[in-house]
Amino acid sequence: MKYFCLLALAVCTNLFGQTPVNPVIQNFGTVVDAPLADLKPDSSLDYNIVVDLMTGEEDKKVVAFSVNQLARLMNLHVMGGVPKENMNVVVAVHGGALWTALGNEFYREKFGVDNPHAPLYKELIDQGVKIVVCSQSMFKRKVDKSKLLPGFEVATSALTTLTMYQLKGYALLRF
16 A cells, blocks of 8 residues: 555656655655645634544554544645644544554554554654543553653543534544
8 A cells, every 4th residue: 555655646746747745744644746726725824623533554564544644634734835833733542543642662562563653643743733642542442641652642532622622613624
């Protein structure tokens, strides 16, 4: 799948003259510039977005598509002209995506490899993305806070996080 995506990106780049870019999240979520786009993000707006991150990946050795979408979200908006400072993103991690939030030691213990999501989550946090993990999912899967990657917060639940931020005017995305 990874090689197919890279091939598709190369073909699109050659056919349409578009250039792959990573304006904010440098090592993940590569997008292509869109010089011919008629509709671009409004750079004067604040983008308040809450993401319902619930899906993981069967292959635990690769970055989950859903988690890579977080990087694409950031890169697409900034590539489209939105100042990074106008991106206010909160991610509620739960369900099958919970495993992506494990620290390397515990991920390796469970899946036999280092957590491929760790560098991506670090870049997201370094760029101001707030990541919270559902305590209900943690309880169900017997994961305590000490097993999470650095920089993550624990929320009462994903449900309460999503409703709270939506009531504050945040747009909801689901990955």
